[in-house]
Amino acid sequence: MSAQAAGAMATGAVVTGLDLGGTKIAAALFAADGTVLARHTRPTPARDGAAAVLDALAAAAAEVDPGRLATVLGVAAAGVVDPRSGMVTSATDSISGWAGTALGVGLADRTGLPVACDNDVRATAGPELAALPGGHGSLLFAAVGTGVGGALAVDGRMLHGASGIAGHIGHLPSAEAAGLPCTCGATGHLEVIASGPGITAHYERLTGAPVDRLETVAARAAEGDAAAVRAITTGAAAAGGVLGGLANALGPDRVVVGGGVPRIGALYGDALTAAFTAELMPPLRGLVPEPPLLGHDAAVMGAAALTTTLPLHHPGAHR
Known part of the structure; x- marks a missing residue:
């Protein structure tokens, strides 16, 4: 990762970033300076319902961070995501039953970590915005x-x-x-x-x-x-x-x-x-x-950076 890319998402804490698509979940563990410590991918159980997808996201987070170094988690997800409520407010059928999912709290409950969440495209664009001067x-x-x-x-x-x-x-x-x-x-x-x-x-x-x-x-x-x-x-x-x-x-x-x-x-x-x-x-x-400045890590990097700019959803919070 370039120094510019690392600086665009550096959070000051160890952070897990997750990118959820219709076919694949990508996970990365980022050090406090934005460098990648570990990566993991797994298939999205897109036909198995929202609970199975949340379980797979939590499993990906655990796999990429076996030492439990991360203190916060960011997730970039397919669908229309309201980062304030943590809800998936609309979605296509690429993930069955995804619309109406409590993404923020659902993932926080499964991982025990505070979670920030947003739409995958906005998350990917975040480091591009951060890289602009001024x-x-x-x-x-x-x-x-x-x-x-x-x-x-x-x-x-x-x-x-x-x-x-x-x-x-x-x-x-x-x-x-x-x-x-x-x-x-x-x-x-x-x-x-x-x-x-x-x-x-x-x-x-x-x-x-x-x-x-x-x-x-x-x-x-x-x-x-x-x-x-x-x-x-x-x-x-x-x-x-x-x-x-x-x-x-x-x-x-x-x-x-x-x-x-x-x-x-x-x-x-x-x-x-x-x-x-x-x-x-x-x-x-x-x-x-x-073209974008950043490569294949852009979505997980942007997901991690969400934790510094968006509301955090905590385990056990009222839905």
Whole structure:
């Protein structure tokens, strides 16, 4: 880990960070200076219910810290998470029964440690915000993968919003997605045209032929397949336009675009950047989307850093 990354999450205590996704739980034990002491991963029991997921999170925390060095635990979780109440207020079916889970208290009761919790994308964006100079930076962070998530920070403060909903940029309207049904129940949202499955589905609509995954579409685009090029650039331009409009509203010092979709190559990145810059007002011209500073440890690092910025949920607290 770089010194910059360690400094972005150093907490002054030994901390366990947990990252909960639909398929995998990642855990890391961090020293007081932010360096990684141990790592552990295990599958998420996503079909077994919320109690089984909480049990697996607690088991991961115990496995990564057998000496019980940590005094506090941070967890970054899939779904809409309200860090103040510690509740998962909304979630897709990628984890069965996850909506309505008392994540903070449930995990505190199982581990005996105070717990801070937040949405995984906001947690990942936290160290990116902390790395901005001056302590009062503004950040627009997008994670484009199976879905489209985001985080918004203004003047050094991460925005959470009612029920923890702030940052769900995938559910902003997009002209390119007009009429397409979204997983949230509405229609025409960015996620259904700009996410990996959204781009893949658009290619299928253009060709009438099924395709297995985004990487196949990207490979066909590289070979000159016009429909594949169109599907990728449409999704990228939709994302870039929405991010450009948000940049005008928020005035970020930095715009970060991460997730799996940008890794498919320059065709995607160039189209996103062009659409983004076309939207910018004059004071923001020169601002361009950038990749994340941090690598595979970003989510667990951000989870650990939550313990210094968010409310702690204690064992035995009233729900």
